[in-house]
Every structure is written in C-alpha cells, then in structure tokens.
Amino acid sequence: MCGFIGELLKEKHDYLHENTWNQALEAIHHRGPDQTGVYKNNSVRLGFKRLSIIDIKNGIQPLSYENYRYQIVFNGEIYNYIELRENLLQQGYHFATQSDTEVLLALFVAEGPAMVEKLRGMFAFAIWDNESSQLFCARDRFGIKPFYYFEDQERFFFASEQKSIMPLLHHEITINHQSLQHYMTFQYVPEPSTLTNGIHKLLPGHTLTINKQHQHTIQSYSNRLFQPQAKIIGENKIKQTEECLRDSVQKHMRSDVPVGAFLSSGIDSTAIVALAREINPELLTFTVGFEVDGFSEINIAQESAQKLGVKHISKIITPEEFIQELPKIIWHMDEPVADPAAVPLYFVAKEASKHVKVVLSGEGADELFGGYNIYREPLDLAWFKRIPKPMQSAINRFATKLPSSVKGRNYLIRGTTPIEQRYVGNAFIFKEEEKADLLNAYNPAHPFTEVTESLYQQVPHYDDSTKMQYIDMHTWLASDILVKADRMTMAHSLELRVPFLDKEVFALARSLHTDDKLAHKTTKYILRMAMKEVIPASIVQRKKLGFPVPIRAWLKNELYLWARSLILESPTEDLFNKDFILAMLDAHKANQADYSRKLWTVLSYMMWHSIHLSENSQTFVEQKIQNKS
Incomplete structure (x- = not known):
C-alpha cells in the first residue's frame, strides 16, 4: 500500500517548480512513510511513497524493467502474483526481486494492456514506456485503490490522492456545482467527478492510455454485471x-x-x-x-x-x-x-x-x-406489481396528497413508485425540493437521476433487488x-x-x-x-451495527454549539442558504425531526471547504506535510 504522483509533460513545457513537486509528493507521505523514490527524464517524472509490505528490501519504486525501458509506480497488492510469476518464469522472463510490482511490470511487457484482466488484487498503477513514449494507467475492478488526474495546456498530472493535485491549482480552484448538488443527495460525489473543477477520477475497472501525441484513450476492461443462474440453494x-x-x-x-x-x-x-x-x-x-x-x-x-x-x-x-x-x-x-x-x-x-x-x-x-435490509423491500412490495399501472398511478397521486402523519402513506408511495425513481443508493440525503431550498445555485436540470439513469438502463432485465445491488456496486x-x-x-x-x-x-x-x-x-x-x-x-443471524456513530444524539448536545459555530463562520454564504441550515439544526435539537444525516452532510462539506479552499487552507496543509501525519 503506497502513494504516487506523476507528471507527463507536453511539448515545449517545463516541469513544475521543485517546491511544488515536493509539496505534492509530501502531501501523501502518510501513504508510504518507509521510502521515497523519484524517476525523471525529458518527458515524465514519477514520484513514489512506499509502505513496505512485500519484498521489503528490494521492492523499491519507481521500479524499472528491461534495461530501464519501462518504469512503474504501483499502489496496491496483487494477490495472485506468485502464480503469475511462475507462469512468466516458464515463458523466459527474469526477475531481480520477489515483489508483486515487478511481476506486474513483466506481465505488461508480456501481454500489454490485456494483462489487467489476469490480476487478482487491488491496484492503481502507471507504466511509462520510454521507447514508445506512452503512458498506461489502470485501476482495479472495484475501485479499492484511488486514481486522480488533472490536465492543462502544459502537463498531464496524476496522483493517488486529490490533495497532491491541489498545489497545482491553489489560486484557481473552483467548485463543480453539479457535483455539489449530487453530493447533497448521495453524501459523496459519484465517480468519475470530483467537487473540484478539472480534477477527475479514473473509474473502477478502467484503463487510461496516453500516446506520444498526448491523445487519451479510456477503456473498460471489466463489467460488474450480475448473471444469476437458476435458484438452487443446495x-x-x-x-x-x-x-x-x-x-x-x-x-x-x-x-x-x-x-x-x-x-x-x-x-x-x-x-x-x-x-x-x-x-x-x-x-x-x-x-x-x-x-x-x-x-x-x-x-x-x-x-x-x-x-x-x-x-x-x-x-x-x-x-x-x-x-x-x-x-x-x-x-x-x-x-x-x-x-x-x-x-x-x-x-x-x-x-x-x-x-x-x-x-x-x-x-x-x-x-x-x-x-442490506433495504434489498428486501421489493419483495415486500411485490404485490403492487399485480395492480394495473393506471391504478398504481392513481394510488400514488392519492397517497402523496395525504398528510405525512397518516400511517401507511409512505408504503403506498414506495409501492407505486418505480425502483428507478425511488432508489438512488444506500444514502438518500436531500430530495430535489430540499436542495432547491438549501443551495443558492440549485439547477433543476441536474436531478439525482442523471447519475443512476444510465446504470438502470444497463440492467432492465434484473429484478428490483438485483438492480439495487447493481446501483450500489457502481x-x-x-x-x-x-x-x-x-x-x-x-x-x-x-x-x-x-x-x-x-x-x-x-x-x-x-x-x-x-x-x-x-x-x-x-x-x-x-x-x-x-x-x-x-x-x-x-x-x-445477528444484525450488524457497522461501527455506528451517535451523531443524532451529539448534535442535540455535545456537538450543537460546535455545529452552530461552524455554520455561522463557514465562508460558504455563496453556496448555501444558512438560515435553512440553522433552522434544521434548531429543529433537530428540539426533537421536532431527525435531521442528523442532512446536517452532517452539510457540516462535512463546510469542514472540507475550510481545510482545502479557505484562506487558511494552505497553512493547514503545510502543517500537515511538515508533521508528516
């Protein structure tokens, strides 16, 4: 487990200033405090922070292969590297280390980009080929390990964490309002977007190739489709x-x-x-x-x-x-x-x-x-599917007009609302009408369904429970x-x-x-x-709690004054209707409603904004880098 950064220059441009480069690399020191490595030529510069797990003595990165033709930075573990190594040895490939990193690089030399399909593990890596001047990057099929990237007129920059890219943008960071709007629904920004304009994530199960002409190709190598067979629990x-x-x-x-x-x-x-x-x-x-x-x-x-x-x-x-x-x-x-x-x-x-x-x-x-217990909901609502659709629509219109206190109202609404419109994932924080009150720049042209719609379209034949799994997986x-x-x-x-x-x-x-x-x-x-x-x-048969957190109770007591102060002092008046947020906080404290998850979503953003985007953010980052923690 490690961290890396990389800088691929475009023609007639210079590398980042050494201080900026070092700041970007040291920002991820925590990912690999054991060793630091750098490789640099006229086209590419790679930086690495190593956490030594496999072949502690020799697995230093960036690692080279075939007389320095290839260079790799790799974050993760390849769990079938022993089996892959044996197969490569039989084909005549040689190894100077016992590391999975060298196996990864040799496999690329042997099979090219198709090698990712043989990997059993978690990974994000970048391989530079000095002969073809080509960069090949990949991320594991589930997205266990991160891969961020940014591009401007001078360079293509990539990193294990977004904070390594921030020094490049410090005076030009702007918020992606579409991403912020989705964040308020999901409690995270759905990939491949980020909250920062210009910074992207490589999707899980994808590769990214940049050729000598700096043309990009992003391809999927792994679908995560469910393919259920006959029901035989034997x-x-x-x-x-x-x-x-x-x-x-x-x-x-x-x-x-x-x-x-x-x-x-x-x-x-x-x-x-x-x-x-x-x-x-x-x-x-x-x-x-x-x-x-x-x-x-x-x-x-x-x-x-x-x-x-x-x-x-x-x-x-x-x-x-x-x-x-x-x-x-x-x-x-x-x-x-x-x-x-x-x-x-x-x-x-x-x-x-x-x-x-x-x-x-x-x-x-x-x-x-x-x-997740919610996967059982379609089974409980299955009888609604026997009702003709016109009648379902009538029931839905009737139920939505009932007072929210009427018992069974939500059950009728859920049962007559298609899964594609009611399920967006495990967290559903703010509804569209609530975001319109919360966000000063709310845009109704970007509802939460634009995130999930394409996913549902990929699996129209799934039953509703499996559709929910598919949405959560992605x-x-x-x-x-x-x-x-x-x-x-x-x-x-x-x-x-x-x-x-x-x-x-x-x-x-x-x-x-x-x-x-x-x-x-x-x-x-x-x-x-x-x-x-x-x-x-x-x-x-025990139901898990999953490391629960008493946010609901603390926001009424121990954290109330802290939350109120953060809301008032946060330099985000241009983004949020603070009166709306404060009203939620006071209603929560008075036990009028449970707004804990909504409040925590806003408070988490405000803390992030203060740490990464405010006037004092650079001081905080420099202190973190200096302390290496």
Missing part, C-alpha cells in the same frame, strides 16, 4: 461459497509483515477473522465504540473474539476526541464523504497501526451477497465505502485488504439468484449458510 453451492472465501482470505494473508483484522458485530468481519485465524492463530483483532447506549460493538466483538480464540484490542471514542481529530479526518478524506462511519474507522485504524501494518476487513460483502461502494476505507487506514500508514472484493469471489457472487441471497426473510442467506460451521452460531 449444499454444493454453499460449499463452493465457503471454499471460495477461504481461498480469498488465504491469498489476502500473503505478506512479509504482521496482518490483523477489524472485528465488529456482524457476520462479514467475523467470517474474515475466523478464516484468517485458520492461517494465523495469533491474529490480532480491533474494534472501537462510543459511551452511548446502542452505539458500541465492543462487548459483542470481544465475545466473538473469545469464541474464535483470537486476541482482541478495543477503544472507546469520546466526544472530545471526536472533535479534536475531525480536521485531520477531513484532510485525510481528501474530498467530503459525509458517512459518519468514517470517524470510528479512523480511530480503529489508528489503534491497529500500533500493532500491525496490514488489516483485513469485511467491505463489499453486502453489495456482492445482498446484505456508486455507494466505490465512492463511499472504499473511499473512507482507503483514506482512514492510509491516514495511519495502515494497509487495508478486503477479501470479499476479490475477482473470484465476485465470479461466484454474480451467479447467485435473488433467493440465494434473500431467502427465509433474511439477507446474505447463502453467506450465512456457508459460514455456519466456521463462526459461532450466535453470530450467523
């Missing part, structure tokens, strides 16, 4: 699921440094821990919680760890620590993601980094195996779940690995029928059955 399919996960965990345990695991209350992390313990009985596990009833998984995690026979370390987060660390959290997040779960993830990563260099985690299980997973997972662990130079988001696991999960996932009034049914002999019975 012992064979259950056994296949167990064996597939066991193999993935085994591959993800490959490391030359200690590996630990996050452990919460649910089946996902418990399954990973149970399978990892088979490989390393001395596995360390970690969790955090809050001293608020219903917002701590520590006792459950400790009980699970005891039953699994693994060592466990936990920490309580206080409101004071929460506030104190927020500026660091927002800085490391790189762009606002208003998911409160990022905060405990930051703290559990901080604790884990004191003991290990790599952790396993359960991200991706819900999206692949149907784990939005929520890449732009929220994996962003906070990467940034909050990298903040502490900790590598996070996600065995559920594996090429082979997805190949199995994509074949599952909806009944395999949502049978017997539960979620992730086949995963629960596959793990019933592996993990304690008490956990198989």
Whole structure:
C-alpha cells in the first residue's frame, strides 16, 4: 500500500517548480512513510511513497524493467502474483526481486494492456514506456485503490490522492456545482467527478492510455454485471461459497509483515477473522465504540473474539476526541464523504497501526451477497406489481396528497413508485425540493437521476433487488465505502485488504439468484449458510451495527454549539442558504425531526471547504506535510 504522483509533460513545457513537486509528493507521505523514490527524464517524472509490505528490501519504486525501458509506480497488492510469476518464469522472463510490482511490470511487457484482466488484487498503477513514449494507467475492478488526474495546456498530472493535485491549482480552484448538488443527495460525489473543477477520477475497472501525441484513450476492461443462474440453494453451492472465501482470505494473508483484522458485530468481519485465524492463530483483532447506549460493538466483538480464540484490542471514542481529530479526518478524506462511519474507522485504524501494518476487513460483502435490509423491500412490495399501472398511478397521486402523519402513506408511495425513481443508493440525503431550498445555485436540470439513469438502463432485465445491488456496486461502494476505507487506514500508514472484493469471489457472487441471497426473510442467506460451521452460531443471524456513530444524539448536545459555530463562520454564504441550515439544526435539537444525516452532510462539506479552499487552507496543509501525519 503506497502513494504516487506523476507528471507527463507536453511539448515545449517545463516541469513544475521543485517546491511544488515536493509539496505534492509530501502531501501523501502518510501513504508510504518507509521510502521515497523519484524517476525523471525529458518527458515524465514519477514520484513514489512506499509502505513496505512485500519484498521489503528490494521492492523499491519507481521500479524499472528491461534495461530501464519501462518504469512503474504501483499502489496496491496483487494477490495472485506468485502464480503469475511462475507462469512468466516458464515463458523466459527474469526477475531481480520477489515483489508483486515487478511481476506486474513483466506481465505488461508480456501481454500489454490485456494483462489487467489476469490480476487478482487491488491496484492503481502507471507504466511509462520510454521507447514508445506512452503512458498506461489502470485501476482495479472495484475501485479499492484511488486514481486522480488533472490536465492543462502544459502537463498531464496524476496522483493517488486529490490533495497532491491541489498545489497545482491553489489560486484557481473552483467548485463543480453539479457535483455539489449530487453530493447533497448521495453524501459523496459519484465517480468519475470530483467537487473540484478539472480534477477527475479514473473509474473502477478502467484503463487510461496516453500516446506520444498526448491523445487519451479510456477503456473498460471489466463489467460488474450480475448473471444469476437458476435458484438452487443446495449444499454444493454453499460449499463452493465457503471454499471460495477461504481461498480469498488465504491469498489476502500473503505478506512479509504482521496482518490483523477489524472485528465488529456482524457476520462479514467475523467470517474474515475466523478464516484468517485458520492461517494465523495469533491474529490480532480491533474494534472501537462510543459511551452511548446502542452505539458500541465492543462487548459483542470481544465475545466473538473469545469464541474464535483470537486476541482482541478495543477503544472507546469520546466526544472530545471526536472533535479534536475531525480536521485531520477531513484532510485525510481528501474530498467530503459525509458517512459518519468514517470517524470510528479512523480511530480503529489508528489503534491497529500500533500493532500491525496490514488489516483485513469485511467491505463489499453486502453489495456482492445482498446484505442490506433495504434489498428486501421489493419483495415486500411485490404485490403492487399485480395492480394495473393506471391504478398504481392513481394510488400514488392519492397517497402523496395525504398528510405525512397518516400511517401507511409512505408504503403506498414506495409501492407505486418505480425502483428507478425511488432508489438512488444506500444514502438518500436531500430530495430535489430540499436542495432547491438549501443551495443558492440549485439547477433543476441536474436531478439525482442523471447519475443512476444510465446504470438502470444497463440492467432492465434484473429484478428490483438485483438492480439495487447493481446501483450500489457502481456508486455507494466505490465512492463511499472504499473511499473512507482507503483514506482512514492510509491516514495511519495502515494497509487495508478486503477479501470479499476479490475477482473470484465476485465470479461466484454474480451467479447467485435473488433467493440465494434473500431467502427465509433474511439477507446474505447463502453467506450465512456457508459460514455456519466456521463462526459461532450466535453470530450467523445477528444484525450488524457497522461501527455506528451517535451523531443524532451529539448534535442535540455535545456537538450543537460546535455545529452552530461552524455554520455561522463557514465562508460558504455563496453556496448555501444558512438560515435553512440553522433552522434544521434548531429543529433537530428540539426533537421536532431527525435531521442528523442532512446536517452532517452539510457540516462535512463546510469542514472540507475550510481545510482545502479557505484562506487558511494552505497553512493547514503545510502543517500537515511538515508533521508528516
């Protein structure tokens, strides 16, 4: 796990000033504090920050191959690199190191861009070919590792984090209002856009090639389509699921440094821990919680760890620590993601980094195996589909005119609203009419559906539950779940690995029928059955909390004055109707409504704006770089 930056010059232009380059590179020091490397010629300059995990002694980057013809910077891990290496050796390729980086580069020499289809792992990388003057970049199929890029008249610049590009734009940064509008719906900016005009993300499962004439080609190499087969929940399919996960965990345990695991209350992390313990009985596990009833998984995690026979370390987060660390959290997040779960993830990563260099985690299980309770909603609403569409429309019009307090109103509305119009992903923060009141530059020409419409059009034949999974796979997973997972662990130079988001696991999960996932009034049914002999019975059917955060309670009490002060002092009057926000805050404090998620979405943006865009932002960034944290 590492970080990189790169600068590809256009003709008759000079490199960035050395101070600007160093600032961009040092901005991601936390991603790789073990070593710094730079490669430079007349066309390209590559910078690297290394976190040593595989071949600690020799895996230094940028790494070259074939007498310096090729240069690579690579962030991630290739879990099948041993098998790929053996195959390449048989073809006559030679290796000077034991690193997966050299295998990656040799595979590119052997097979060209098509090599990405053979990779089993998480990755973002850039390969420079001195002979053809061509740059080839790629990002893993799920978007576990980040890849940002920016281009102007002088250069093409790319980086592992957006903050490395900010020094290039400091006096010209402008907000993308369309992205801000979508952020207020989703609590994140859907990829490939960012909040900053000019900066983009390479989409998951895509490659980017720049030739000698600086012409760009972006191509998809991996579709993440579900291909459900006949519904047969038999012992064979259950056994296949167990064996597939066991193999993935085994591959993800490959490391030359200690590996630990996050452990919460649910089946996902418990399954990973149970399978990892088979490989390393001395596995360390970690969790955090809050001293608020219903917002701590520590006792459950400790009980699970005891039953699994693994060592466990936990920490309580206080409101004071929460506030104190927020500026660091927002800085490391790189762009606002208003998911409160990022905060405990930051703290559990901080604790884990004191003991290990790599952790396993359960991200991706819900999206692949149907784990969110909301995926069951179409099953509960299925009888509405038997009603003629004209009558459905009449019921919908009638229900929307009912007072919001009438019992059953929302049920009738949901049941008569097509899935394409009611489901935008796991988070649905502000509705369009609310954004019109919130945002001073609201544009009705850019509703949230412009993000999801094309995705729904790709899978018209799916049942509604699988459509919801597909939407989450392409939005929520890449732009929220994996962003906070990467940034909050990298903040502490900790590598996070996600065995559920594996090429082979997805190949199995994509074949599952909806009944395999949502049978017997539960979620992730086949995963629960596959793990019933592996993990304690008490956990198989347990509903997880998922590192919950008491934002709702704190915004009424401990965080109220802080939130009010931030709203009033934030230099964002041109963006927001602050009277509308303050009214929400006061109504929330008075228990008139629960506005906690809406407020946290706005507050997260305001903190990000102050840290990255305000007059004092440069001072804050320089302090972070100087402190290397």
